[in-house]
Amino acid sequence: MISAVMEDALNKQINEELFSAYLYLSMSAYFERKGLKGFANWMNVQYQEETFHAMKMYNYLLGRGGKVKLLAIKEPKNEWNSPLEVFKETLEHEKHITKCINDLVDLAEKEHDRATFNFLQWYIDEQVEEEANDEEIIAKLELIKDNPNALFMLDRELAARTFQP
Numbered sequence: 016m017i018s019a020v021m022e023d024a025l026n027k028q029i030n031e032e033l034f035s036a037y038l039y040l041s042m043s044a045y046f047e048r049k050g051l052k053g054f055a056n057w058m059n060v061q062y063q064e065e066t067f068h069a070m071k072m073y074n075y076l077l078g079r080g081g082k083v084k085l086l087a088i089k090e091p092k093n094e095w096n097s098p099l100e101v102f103k104e105t106l107e108h109e110k111h112i113t114k115c116i117n118d119l120v121d122l123a124e125k126e127h128d129r130a131t132f133n134f135l136q137w138y139i140d141e142q143v144e145e146e147a148n149d150e151e152i153i154a155k156l157e158l159i160k161d162n163p164n165a166l167f168m169l170d171r172e173l174a175a176r177t178f179q180p
């Protein structure tokens with residue numbers, strides 16, 4: 016049986032993951048509005064990944080005999096000034112999530128909860144990948160600046176992303 020403090024922290028993280036999903040869905044809608052279908056697709060896949068992150072934790076908590084408590088999801092932003100601004104915010108958000116995961120790992124250690132400690136390693140690896148993906152797109156957008164042809168080429172590249180759990 017999982018400890019009450021660990022259960023509480025995992026429920027908070029499920030909420031963080033669901034907020035991430037909500038934020039990226041909002042970003043996807045923004046890109047659709049701007050006619051950038053490839054960017055919209057990339058963010059839609061990100062939304063699916065975040066939902067997967069939340070559900071993986073939800074199932075883990077239930078599997079450990081814990082109580083899932085779904086907390087209110089905040090309203091995400093729905094307006095940005097440019098694709099670059101969106102991806103800079105995405106990276107900042109992912110850094111925040113990385114900190115949340117690291118704090119959870121620290122808590123699992125403190126609680127001597129080896130199973131949760133092990134479970135969280137998957138999220139640590141996932142965060143490395145997520146930050147790297149965002150950094151790569153930011154670097155490309157910084158090169159593109161105001162070149163519409165280059166932006167449409169990147170849009171086409173991002174259209175190819177598919178959800179892979």
Ligand code: OFO
Pocket residue numbers: 031032035065068109112141142145
């Ligand atoms: Fe974006 O990794 Fe989950 O939140």
